[in-house]
Structure formats: C-alpha cells, structure tokens
Amino acid sequence: MAEPGARAPALTRPRIYYGWIMLPVATVALICTSPAQTFGVSVFNPYIRESLGLSATQISAAYGLGTFLASLPMGFIGAIMDRYGLRITLTVVATLFGAVCVLVSQVTGMATLFLAFLLLRMLGQGAMGLLSGNTLPFWFEKRLGTVEGLRHMGMAGAIAVVPAICLGLIHAVGWRWTYVILGLAVWAIMLPLMALVFRNRPEELGQRKDGEWIDGDTREADRAAAAADAANSFTLRQALRTPALWLVGAGMGFWSMAGTGVMFHVVPMMTSRGLSEAEAASLFGAFAVSLALTYLVGGMLADRLRLNMLLSIATGLLVAAMALVWAAGSPAAVLVAGVAMGLSQGLLVATQGPMLPRYYGRAHLGKIRGSMATVMVAASSVGPILVGGCYDWLGGYGPVMAAFTLGPLPLVGLSLLAKPPRRGITA
Numbered sequence: 001m002a003e004p005g006a007r008a009p010a011l012t013r014p015r016i017y018y019g020w021i022m023l024p025v026a027t028v029a030l031i032c033t034s035p036a037q038t039f040g041v042s043v044f045n046p047y048i049r050e051s052l053g054l055s056a057t058q059i060s061a062a063y064g065l066g067t068f069l070a071s072l073p074m075g076f077i078g079a080i081m082d083r084y085g086l087r088i089t090l091t092v093v094a095t096l097f098g099a100v101c102v103l104v105s106q107v108t109g110m111a112t113l114f115l116a117f118l119l120l121r122m123l124g125q126g127a128m129g130l131l132s133g134n135t136l137p138f139w140f141e142k143r144l145g146t147v148e149g150l151r152h153m154g155m156a157g158a159i160a161v162v163p164a165i166c167l168g169l170i171h172a173v174g175w176r177w178t179y180v181i182l183g184l185a186v187w188a189i190m191l192p193l194m195a196l197v198f199r200n201r202p203e204e205l206g207q208r209k210d211g212e213w214i215d216g217d218t219r220e221a222d223r224a225a226a227a228a229d230a231a232n233s234f235t236l237r238q239a240l241r242t243p244a245l246w247l248v249g250a251g252m253g254f255w256s257m258a259g260t261g262v263m264f265h266v267v268p269m270m271t272s273r274g275l276s277e278a279e280a281a282s283l284f285g286a287f288a289v290s291l292a293l294t295y296l297v298g299g300m301l302a303d304r305l306r307l308n309m310l311l312s313i314a315t316g317l318l319v320a321a322m323a324l325v326w327a328a329g330s331p332a333a334v335l336v337a338g339v340a341m342g343l344s345q346g347l348l349v350a351t352q353g354p355m356l357p358r359y360y361g362r363a364h365l366g367k368i369r370g371s372m373a374t375v376m377v378a379a380s381s382v383g384p385i386l387v388g389g390c391y392d393w394l395g396g397y398g399p400v401m402a403a404f405t406l407g408p409l410p411l412v413g414l415s416l417l418a419k420p421p422r423r424g425i426t427a
Contacts, residue, residue, distance in 0.1 A: 017211035018202060019139035023147050025193055027154035029090065029132040032190055034162045035101050035182040036124025038260065038380075041117075043166045047175040052109055060388070062110060064381045066117030070126050071377035075236070077127045078370025081134060082363070085200045090131045094190035097123040101183030105176035121377065130373045134365055137357035138201045141209045142303065148353035149299020152346070156292035233361025234421070239368050242421035244308070244359055248352050249372055251315050251411055253379040255348055258318070258404040259341060261383025262325055269325075269387075269397050270334060279331045286338030294346025301347075302354050310351040312415035317344035318408050326401035359420050 034040040041063070049059050081089045100119040107113045132151070140147050169178040202208055239245045262269070263284075270280030302310060321340035328337045352372070360368055390400035 018199060018205050018207060019136075019147075019209075019211065021197065022135060022139050022199065023150060024154075025197055026132050026135040027151045028189060028193065029094075029128060029135070030151060030155050031158045031162075032094070032186050033097075033124045033128045033132070034158050035179065035186070036097070036120040036128075038263065039159050040162055040166060041120070043163045043170070044175050044179070047170060048107075048113065051175065052107070052113065054110060054113070058110060059113070060384065062114040063117050064385055066114050067121045067125075067381035068378050070118050070120075070122035071374045071381070073122060074126050074130060074373040074377065075367055075370040078130060078134075078366030078368070078373075081131060081366035081370075086131060086135060086138070087194060087198050087200050090128070090198070091191070091194040093123055093127045093131060094186060094194065097128055098183040098186035098190070100124075101186060102180050104179040104183075126373060126377055130366075130369055133353065134369055137354075137362055137365060139209060141358075143210065144354040144357065145299040145302030145350060146296075147299070148302075149296040149350055152295040152299075152349055152353075153292050156288055156295060159288050159291075233363035233365075234359075234368070235364050236367045236371060239360045239364075239421075240371075242359075244355070244418035244421060245368070245372075247411065247415050247418040248311060248355055249375050251311060251318070251348055251408065251415065252352055252372065253375045254315075254404075254408040254411070255318055255345055256376040256379035257383040257386070258322055258408075259345060259383070260380040261385075261387040261400070261404070262322075262341070264384035265387045265391070265397075266325075268391075270328065272397070273329050275329075275331065275334065279334060282331065283334050283338035283341075286335045287342045290339040290342025291346045292342075294343050295350060298347040298350030299353070302350050307351055307355045307358070308416050308418040310347060311355070311418050312412055314344055314347035314351055315408055315411045315415050317347060319405060319412065320344070322401060322405040322408075326398070326405055355418075 045059060048054070054062075077089070077093075097120075100116070100123055104116045104120065107116050133148075136147050136151065137144060166178060166182075169181060173181070199205060207213060234242075266283055267277055267280045270283075271277060298310070298314075317340060321337060321344045324333065324337040324340050328334050356369055356372070357365055386403075387397065387400050391397055
C-alpha cells in the first residue's frame, strides 16, 4: 500500500488521451473565425453599404483587395508558429482578432472599411484558420484524416447557423454593435481556452501522438519528439521542390477561385437564367449538407486510401461541379450543382489536411501551410472579380464558367503524381 501523500506511479495515471480534448478546441477556434469568413461578412454587406453610402462595386473592391493583401503574411505567421509554438501564437492572434471585430464598428468610409476587411481576413480567416488547422497534426497521425473531417464538420455547422444569428443581432442592436458582440465573444471563448485547456503537443502531458503513453521524463520525451520531427521534416524550400505541394496547391487554389466566384455571384447568375432568388439560394443549403457529410467521409477515406488518388478524384469532382453550375437551368439542377460543389471542396480539404504533415513532417508545418493559405486566400479574392468582370465586359457568365470547368481538367491526371516525396532533398 502506498504511503499517505505519496505520488502515484506514472502507470496508474488515467490514460485519457488529451488529443480528444484538443479536437473540440481546434474546432471552436475554426468556428470563431466566422466573423471574418465570407458567409459571415456577407450578412453585413447591405447594412454596411447603406450606412456608409457605398455602391456594391465599392464594397466588393474593398473586400477583394483586402482579402488579397491579407493572404501575403500567412507564411510569416506560420514561421512564427514554428518558432514560438501554437499556444502563444494563437493567443496573440485571437486577442488581436477580437479587437479588430470591435474596431469594425467604428468604420466611417471606404478607406477604414478596406482596413477593417484587411485585418479581419488576415487575422480571422487567414491566421486563426491556419493555426486551427495546424493543431491536430501534432496530436494525431493514424486518425488525422478522420479528426480533420470532424473539425471541418463543425465549421459546416457554423455556415448553417452563424448567418442567422448575426442577422438576428443586426435586427436587434444594429450591425455596429453586432460586430462588437462578436469581438467580445471571440475573447470570451478563445482566451480561457488558450489559458486553461490548450497544449502544444502530447509530449507535454506524458503522451505521444494517437494516445501512446510515455513512461519517464516528459521533458526529455518532448525534446526527443521535436528532434525526430526536425530530422524527418522538410523545410518550405525543400517542399517546394516536390510535385505534390504544387499539385495540391493548384487544386486548392482552383477551388478557392472558382468556388468563391460562383458563391459570390450565384444569385444573379441563376436569376439571369429565369430562376427565382430562392431557387438560386437553394444551392447554399445543398452545398452545406453535402460539405458536412463529405468532410467526415473524406477524412475517413484519407486514413485508408492513397492521398494522391483522393486528390485526383477531388479535382475531377471540381470539374464536374463547375460544369453543373455552368449548365444549371432548373431548381433541381441547382441542387445537384450545390451537392457537387460540396463533394469537391469537402474531399479536397479532407485530402490536403493530412497530406501536408504526412508528406512533409511537422517541424516546418506552419510555414508550409502558411504558404498554402496564401495561395488559397489570394485565389479566393480573384474569383469574384473574374466572374463579375466577365458579366460586365462580355455580357454573360459563359466564358468564365468555361475557364473554371476546363482550367483544372489537366490536374485530374497530374494529381496522381502527388506521391509521398523521398527524404533527403537538399535545400
């Protein structure tokens, strides 16, 4: 029998894997980016335009340019994460993001609105989204695809409910006070989680990835894990010399450009074909349901099948989705197009999430995923401009939809070349 007050031996400690606690924390961090996501900001657009006396072109230009410039620092933010750790970096980003949400309530014109969009997109959609995505690869290996699918399912749920919540708040207290409330909510949710719950890696708690237990000095195990990560990881420069990074970046970039462009203009696009606004908007519901299910199923597939094969299938679904949007002329066709868009994005994200840490290791994951975030955010800023410009200059959406359909077609075959890179590539 142990003496009173004696410390229990390591082997008798409850073996609850902390990664299952980090999964909802990473999911909440992703959901908290909602005030900076397109589905969140779009609810505010008509009220901001009326309040500031801006045209639709002006607010779209401010949003598009702000989004593009917000993409540029993502590699730098990823490098900071690699150096100082996720917990410190995410705490600082969440603090600043909450402050920016509060400051949005003070915009007075085009210049300050552009600055607000820039900071919202950089800190929320960009930095917090990036850091949330970098959390689970430190905790899971074998089940990484599955848990990433669960994390993104949480975001799909946010897409379904956050716009309605924001709209209710706007009607109750106005759009300015609604952004203040959102900023305070980010602080109230994220800062306690970071202070009390968040941990950088399982070795800090005497565990290893996927729930294995460490018997012995946890600090030494943490140092050993970091050394192993460094020895088996690619730098960004090394990763850029592999076909896989370019191919997955091209696939995600095409979806960000085409998907955002279609989503931003889907209502006028479909009403120009004789459909009602409600019938056009039904694409969003079909997209959200399909996306949520594909996140989960795609994540499980990513743990069982070759990732290059999944990337090829996902790119093929992107081609099919754009073709269906291009051809949609009935309510049923709009629903089918929305389902196809959800399938393509869900499978692309489910593939990309585990591919980067499995192919390139974790020591430089922040910088590598930061470069990928730059591509995706920048591409998302271009899509709406291309679709709107095509309509204004060419009188219709046909040419740009043809480009969105045919552009990624070569990637369907090329994606099969995205195999795990060999180690030992020099910088």
